[in-house]
Amino acid sequence: MQNILLVGGTGKTGRRIARHLQAAGHPVRTASRTGGDIPFDLADTSTWAPALDGVTAAYMVEPDLRTDVDHDARIPRLVAEAVDAGVRRLVLLSAYGVGEADDSHPLKAAERAVRRSGVDWTILRPDWFSQNFSEGPWLQGIRTATLSLPTGDGRTPFVDAEDIAEVAASALTEDRHGGRTYQLTGPRAIGFGEAADLIGRATGRVVRHVDVDPEVFTERQISFGVPADVARLLTGLLVAVRSGRGATVADGVERALARPPRTFEDYVAETAAAGHWS
Numbered sequence: 632m633q634n635i636l637l638v639g640g641t642g643k644t645g646r647r648i649a650r651h652l653q654a655a656g657h658p659v660r661t662a663s664r665t666g667g668d669i670p671f672d673l674a675d676t677s678t679w680a681p682a683l684d685g686v687t688a689a690y691m692v693e694p695d696l697r698t699d700v701d702h703d704a705r706i707p708r709l710v711a712e713a714v715d716a717g718v719r720r721l722v723l724l725s726a727y728g729v730g731e732a733d734d735s736h737p738l739k740a741a742e743r744a745v746r747r748s749g750v751d752w753t754i755l756r757p758d759w760f761s762q763n764f765s766e767g768p769w770l771q772g773i774r775t776a777t778l779s780l781p782t783g784d785g786r787t788p789f790v791d792a793e794d795i796a797e798v799a800a801s802a803l804t805e806d807r808h809g810g811r812t813y814q815l816t817g818p819r820a821i822g823f824g825e826a827a828d829l830i831g832r833a834t835g836r837v838v839r840h841v842d843v844d845p846e847v848f849t850e851r852q853i854s855f856g857v858p859a860d861v862a863r864l865l866t867g868l869l870v871a872v873r874s875g876r877g878a879t880v881a882d883g884v885e886r887a888l889a890r891p892p893r894t895f896e897d898y899v900a901e902t903a904a905a906g907h908w909s
Contacts, residue, residue, distance in 0.1 A: 640659075640668070760790060765907045794884045
């Protein structure tokens with residue numbers, strides 16, 4: 632039996648991974664700043680050793696993408712400390728497109744450290760989460776019936792966080808994922824307008840997508856308290872969807888799990904039935 636640490640274990644993917652692992656009988660330790668089994672903060676190295684004690688496999692995520700953060704001192708340093716503590720399997724949640732990004736991308740250092748760790752590793756690069764519409768940054772737009780994003784008619788293959796969690800749980804417990812990088816997407820690319828329509832039909836309301844100017848979107852995010860560099864990064868990712876660079880469907884879920892990924896329609900039906908948009 633492996634002792635498994637989930638950094639960010641109360642988050643969108645972490646809590647789902649914990650549920651999969653616990654259902655399979657694996658010992659799991661969720662680590663987060665609040666609400667986890669053990670206090671953990673990437674910015675506070677004194678919390679690392681207690682979280683890593685006795686752990687043989689670890690799931691890692693970098694939640695802070697600000698450019699003024701020293702990312703070399705976070706996940707890369709945690710990877711080194713984890714290996715020294717006896718961790719022999721690492722699974723990193725990265726992001727779609729990191730492979731093509733330049734070295735300034737905040738997740739580049741994390742991926743490099745995992746690959747050079749000397750232990751079994753798997754990297755997950757998911758596309759936009761379907762759950763962003765129900766428990767993330769787009770929920771308010773769904774609730775107010777107007778989703779304002781600078782994506783135009785661009786399409787993207789939203790991936791279900793449940794699929795990400797299942798892939799991660801498998802990678803944390805099975806040997807066959809060692810040395811693999813999985814691009815995780817849904818089965819087809821759809822536009823934000825279609826996504827809004829599907830959610831609207833499922834909830835019995837009119838929900839629409841409104842394209843906004845990228846600069847206007849960036850300034851709006853900053854006014855909401857998002858750091859300026861993070862707002863610009865987010866805008867750039869959404870503009871990539873607008874320009875057609877985010878429409879590629881990948882086979883990572885199928886390669887990892889030997890089944891197709893869940894559809895956006897399945898996600899919408901389940902989420903509506905659970906009352907998350909009520």
